[in-house]
Amino acid sequence: xxxxxxxxxxxxxxxxxxxxxxxxxxxxxxxxxxxxxxxxxxxxxxxxxxxxxxxxxxxxxxxxxxxxxxxxxxxxxxxxxxxxxxxxxxxxxxxxxxxxxxxxxxxxxxxxxxxxxxxxxxxxxxxxxxxxxxxxxxxxxxxxxxxxxxxxxxxxxxxxxxxxxxxxxxxxxxxxxxxxxxxxxxxxxxxxxxxxxxxxxxxxxxxxxxxxxxxxxxxxxxxxxxxxxxxxxxxxxxxxxxxxxxxxxxxxxxxxxxxxxxxxxxxxxxxxxxxxxxxxxxxxxxxxxxxxxxxxxxxxxxxxxxxxxxxxxxxxxxxxxxxxxxxxxxxxxxxxxxxxxxxxxxxxxxxxxxxxxxxxxxxxxxxxxxxxxxxxxxxxxxxxxxxxxxxxxxxxxxxxxxxxxxxxxxxxxxxxxxxxxxxxxxxxxxxxxxxxxxxxxxxxxxxxxxxxxxxxxxxxxxxxxxxxxxxxxxxxxxxxxxxxxxx
Amino acid sequence: xxxxxxxxxxxxxxxxxxxxxxxxxxxxxxxxxxxxxxxxxxxxxxxxxxxxxxxxxxxxxxxxxxxxxxxxxxxxxxxxxxxxxxxxxxxxxxxxxxxxxxxxxxxxxxxxxxxxxxxxxxxxxxxxxxxxxxxxxxxxxxxxxxxxxxxxxxxxxxxxxxxxxxxxxxxxxxxxxxxxxxxxxxxxxxxxxxxxxxxxxxxxxxxxxxxxxxxxxxxxxxxxxxxxxxxxxxxxxxxxxxxxxxxxxxxxxxxxxxxxxxxxxxxxxxxxxxxxxxxxxxxxxxxxxxxxxxxxxxxxxxx
Numbered sequence: 001x002x003x004x005x006x007x008x009x010x011x012x013x014x015x016x017x018x019x020x021x022x023x024x025x026x027x028x029x030x031x032x033x034x035x036x037x038x039x040x041x042x043x044x045x046x047x048x049x050x051x052x053x054x055x056x057x058x059x060x061x062x063x064x065x066x067x068x069x070x071x072x073x074x075x076x077x078x079x080x081x082x083x084x085x086x087x088x089x090x091x092x093x094x095x096x097x098x099x100x101x102x103x104x105x106x107x108x109x110x111x112x113x114x115x116x117x118x119x120x121x122x123x124x125x126x127x128x129x130x131x132x133x134x135x136x137x138x139x140x141x142x143x144x145x146x147x148x149x150x151x152x153x154x155x156x157x158x159x160x161x162x163x164x165x166x167x168x169x170x171x172x173x174x175x176x177x178x179x180x181x182x183x184x185x186x187x188x189x190x191x192x193x194x195x196x197x198x199x200x201x202x203x204x205x206x207x208x209x210x211x212x213x214x215x216x217x218x219x220x221x222x223x224x225x226x227x228x229x230x231x232x233x234x235x236x237x238x239x240x241x242x243x244x245x246x247x248x249x250x251x252x253x254x255x256x257x258x259x260x261x262x263x264x265x266x267x268x269x270x271x272x273x274x275x276x277x278x279x280x281x282x283x284x285x286x287x288x289x290x291x292x293x294x295x296x297x298x299x300x301x302x303x304x305x306x307x308x309x310x311x312x313x314x315x316x317x318x319x320x321x322x323x324x325x326x327x328x329x330x331x332x333x334x335x336x337x338x339x340x341x342x343x344x345x346x347x348x349x350x351x352x353x354x355x356x357x358x359x360x361x362x363x364x365x366x367x368x369x370x371x372x373x374x375x376x377x378x379x380x381x382x383x384x385x386x387x388x389x390x391x392x393x394x395x396x397x398x399x400x401x402x403x404x405x406x407x408x409x410x411x412x413x414x415x416x417x418x419x420x421x422x423x424x425x426x427x428x429x430x431x432x433x434x435x436x437x438x439x440x441x442x443x444x445x446x447x448x449x450x451x452x453x454x455x456x457x458x459x460x461x462x463x464x465x466x467x468x469x470x471x472x473x474x475x476x477x478x479x480x481x482x483x484x485x486x487x
Numbered sequence: 488x489x490x491x492x493x494x495x496x497x498x499x500x501x502x503x504x505x506x507x508x509x510x511x512x513x514x515x516x517x518x519x520x521x522x523x524x525x526x527x528x529x530x531x532x533x534x535x536x537x538x539x540x541x542x543x544x545x546x547x548x549x550x551x552x553x554x555x556x557x558x559x560x561x562x563x564x565x566x567x568x569x570x571x572x573x574x575x576x577x578x579x580x581x582x583x584x585x586x587x588x589x590x591x592x593x594x595x596x597x598x599x600x601x602x603x604x605x606x607x608x609x610x611x612x613x614x615x616x617x618x619x620x621x622x623x624x625x626x627x628x629x630x631x632x633x634x635x636x637x638x639x640x641x642x643x644x645x646x647x648x649x650x651x652x653x654x655x656x657x658x659x660x661x662x663x664x665x666x667x668x669x670x671x672x673x674x675x676x677x678x679x680x681x682x683x684x685x686x687x688x689x690x691x692x693x694x695x696x697x698x699x700x701x702x703x704x705x706x707x708x709x710x711x712x713x714x715x716x717x718x719x720x721x722x723x724x725x726x727x728x729x730x731x732x733x734x735x736x737x738x739x740x741x742x743x744x745x746x747x748x749x750x751x752x753x754x755x756x757x758x759x760x761x762x763x764x765x766x767x768x769x770x771x772x773x774x775x776x777x778x779x780x781x782x783x784x785x786x787x788x789x790x
Contacts, residue, residue, distance in 0.1 A: 058571030058615055062555040074556070077621035085617035087610055088710065244620040292623045294534075394555050437559045437571050 053078075054437040056099060056147065057085060061435045062394040066348065068432070068440055068486075069202040070389075073290075073298055077245035082154040082177035082186060083147060091151040101147035107139035107444065109482025113208055115457060115464040116475040126468035138163040139206070139482070142170065152177040156192075169261070170201075171232055184240035191234045191259060195250040195286050197302035197339045198350050200230040204389065204399045207480035208461040210426030210448030215354050215383040218405050220420045221455050221470065222412035223379055224365035225310050225358050229335055232259045233282070246290035246298070254282040256308055256330075263325050278327050282308030297343030306335040312361045312368045329368030331359035337384075350387040356380070363411020375413030381420065382406050395435055399446075400427040419454035419470040430484070441485040449477035527641055529631035531604040536628025538636040549633025552626055557633075560615065565637030575615050578699055585638035586696065588729040589714035594736035596647025597640060603631045605715075612711045650726055652719050653743045658751055660771045663764055666752025669745055671782050673737065678703040681782040683756030696731040703734075706756035721750050 054061055061068045064075030071079065084090035092099075112134035123129040140163050146156040153176055160170040173190025177183075193201050198213075205211050216230025235254030241247065256278030257263065263277060286304040293299050311327025337354035356379075361368050363379035385403035392398065405422040407415075428446030450457055454470035459478075467474050529536035538549035553561075562569035565582035572579050580587070589606050590598040598606075607627050610618035619627060635641040656662065670676065678693060680686040683706030695701045704712065714724050726746055728736030741749065754764035772779070 057617070058560055058569075058575055060555070060559040063559070073621040073623075074619065078617075085610070085615075087614060087617055088612050089615065243618075246621075292625070295625055297626075298623050393551070 053083065053101075053147075056095065056101065058437055060437050061432070061440050066389065066391065067204060067394070067397040067430055068435075068442070070204055071199070071202060073245070077241075080186075080239070080241040080245045080248065081183070082152060082175050084152070084154070084177065088151075090148050092148055101145055103144045103146075103486055104141065105144070105484070105486035106141040107206060107482045107484040108136070109139060109206070109444070109480055110134070110136050111207060111478060111480040111482075113459075113461060114475075114477045115459075117467045117472050118465055118474075119468055126472065128468055128472075131464075139484075141165075142486075149174070156190075182240075183243065186239045186241075188237040188239065189235075191232055191261075192237065193232050194229060194252065194284055194306075195237065195239065195248075196229065196304070197286075197288055197300060197341055198352055198387070201232075203387075204397065204430055205401065205426055205428070205446060205448070206444055206482070206484065207426070207428075207446045207448045207478040208459045209424065209450050209457070209476055209478040210401070210428070210446055210480075211460050212458065213352070213385065214403050214405055214422050214424050214450070214458050215352065215385060217458055218356075218381070218383065218420070218422065220358065220363060220379045220381060220407065220411060221415050222365060223358055223363050224312070225333055225362045226258045227282075227306075227308060227310070227333065227335075228258075229306060229354070233284075234259055234261070235281070244290075246292075246300075248286075248288040250284070250286045252284040254284060254308075256280045256282050256310060277325055278309060278311045278330060279325070280309045280311075280330050282306065296345065299343065300341040301338065302340065303338050304336070308333055310362055312366065329361070331361045331368060333358040333362060346391045348389040348391070350389075351384070352387075353382070353384040355382050358411060360411055373413070377409060377411055379407075379411030380409040382408055383422075385424075395432040396429065398427075398429045401425070414470070416454060416471045421453045422450060422458070424448065424450040428480075434485075439485070439487040441483060443481075444484045445481040447477070447479050449475065451475050527632045527635040529600040529603070529628050529635065531600045531628050531631065532624050534625050534628040536600075536625070536630070536632040538629070538632040549629040549631075549636070552622075552630050553633045556619070556622075557630070565634070577614055577695075577701060578697070579615075581697070582634050582637035584696075584731075585635075585640040586731040588732060589724075590647070590727050590730070591649035591723060592647025592727065593650060593738065594728040594730055597644055599646045599649060600628075600631055602646075603634060604628070607631065609715065611713050612709065613713070650723065650738070652722055652726075653747075655718055655722075655750075656744065656747050658764060658767065660767050662748045662751045663755060663768050663771075664752075665745070666748035666750065667755075667779070667782070669741070669749045670752055671780075671784075673740065676783045678733065679706065679756075683707055683753070687783075693733045695733070701732055706753060707758050709757070710760060718750050718754070721753060722746055725749065 053064065064071060064078055066072045078085065112132070114130065114132045116130045117128040118131045119125070119128045120131070141161045142158060143160070144156070144158045146154070146158070148154045153174065155174045157172050158170040159167050161167050169191055171190070171192050173188050173192045175186060175188040177186045179185040179187065193199065200213050200216050213230055217228035219225055233252070233254040234257065235252055237250060237252040239248070239250045258277070260277050284304070284306045286302055288300055288302040290298050290300045309330035309332050311330050313327065313329035315323040315326035317323050333356070335354055335356045337352065339352045340350065342349040342351070358379045360366075360372055360376050360378050364372070364376045366372065366376070383403070383405040385401055387399070387401040390398045401424070403422070403424040405420065407418065407420045410417065410419065426446060426448035428444065431443045432440060433443065434441035450459075452458065452474050454467060454472055455474070456466050457464040457474050457476035459476055464474060464476055526537070526539050528538075536549065540548065558569055559571050560569045560575060560579040561567055561582065562572065562579070567579040567581035569579060585597060587598045587602070587606070590596070590602045592598055592602070604627055607619045607630060610616050622630070677687045677689045678685075680690065680703075685703040685705035687703065690703050693701050693703060712720055712724060713729070714720055725734070726736060726738045726741070728734055737746070751764050754762040755768040758765065
């Protein structure tokens, strides 16, 4: 029986290779036939998976990921333990001296972008025209080093490039685990992703329009706040969890520079100029509870709250330019919501809801030493999404998402009531022909479309501009297909 | 319009290609999990685990879970020859022979479902087998059913009857000293060393049932035992033995009180944990210098 099964295994590998090559060749033919002249080389959202751990522990990708890079229960518990299995073999002293905990990931791809209601030099008036681009492209690249420095001390260094190889640190931190002998006390210091149950860094969408959660980055029209709950931040995180990570809490104390470095600027371009770093501190709180529901699987729910401030007044250099790092006149904002991860057999549902409010001075990009004009008020909006995954098996997943943002109260009186409202739809699939403990390769195909009213579409490639009016709906759609691989 | 048509054609064409080619090979991968002659079930904590046939709402039955989590080490045939086995020491368990170290049942018998559940939940310290406590109870029950499906032993034999562990007597220094004498008499030091460092004279010669070298447990640095962490776990380990390893069962050689004495002494060897047994023993040693004979000189009666 054993011999027969091994023979089956060997035969299947050859069959797999043959089928894969056939599929790849067919896809390339389709790509060649469909290719259109390219206008830009936009980057694709970078996310992460860590074959370095798979190599270290000899586990397949699927042990830690529902479909990489999204973590499953076990992967989340592994991360919560400080990238440790807890079997007294986690310290690097137990590893082969040649082991090098590094992972590289990139996604060569073809994509097509289409944005409506754009003003150009040929069409200068409403409703504008539609701009279409397509071509072969590269994503950015992750080069991730992560592991343990010692038992209960872990680290992560993630230098990331955009697709022109301009580097920055996506994350870099050291984490001390099981302080006082308790898994309920772990401390992380550095630059890291907020402890969102639904991680944007690990999700299964890569296209320009679908490769980001609108709610994680949305800012109302005219608002000077630069905060996005999906952006990595710098600070200290205290985290605790039960042995199986079904119960977790996180408290983070963060610089108000939106993850920037050097204390002088945020990672975002300083546009408007007020987007320079703050000198205050923000707070993030979350609590996760998992419930076993018999044969349906594990259900998780996580309420979260973020409170922060951003400056509105800056010292100025000669000539009037704001002097970075001198912000005062801090005004508050908050995000509060619930995110969940529900399983129904092979279906996974990820609902998310967020209520947001920015102070009137932020909402109007106004210095706090300036009086508010009539009609200026706090900006309030609600947003959410429902994402679903269907796991045909560990090597094939179908994904879909509907997302919306609705303005409840415009802070800026110049905005129309609907300005900033967003509807976004994405669907696609990922097929993992290679999913071993050494490397992974996924064929990724995705279509996404967003409707943004009166604002520039939130898109990873930066394409799209303000429409002619603040009530004009801009439709922006993406088709993307590529080979997403890491080693 | 033309561009949208091209894009949608590309998307749907790609999907068709995927379905046309991928499902075939994916189906074959599924068949890499060895087929069994009988579908096993398990019963733990009120859950019935299944290796196959979970139904629409339970697709993650044992075979899928085994493929997702276990196949890399234990292999598609469950024989411990997964793609990573060559890099792993100690080697992954061979489920086809259905011999398990951590049991509550007498040596030579099959473990209970609860034993396997505890093993999966706890993991094995000093090996590559992690704790799978993050999986739901149902998933672990399904995995147990899958593990049992690899060996015909489960069809022909019933699990052994769990041994009875009497209540632990009060810790006294006399109990520790009696345990020390038993450690000497049974020649535990031959493998584990006089100080429990796993460096006894026989240590380098030990192999498991497959002829692979296996080191004795080092009490001095270990924070947990392979089959648990409590005094009850320690009692159970040497009364049931660790099948497939050189660690025998001492059930025929030790009375329950003697077994508890040995437990109390073994705890004094865990110097990294600073156990109450060690504190008591050190206190006694300080008050009675030079009164103890060194260990490792008794020809004894143990293995």
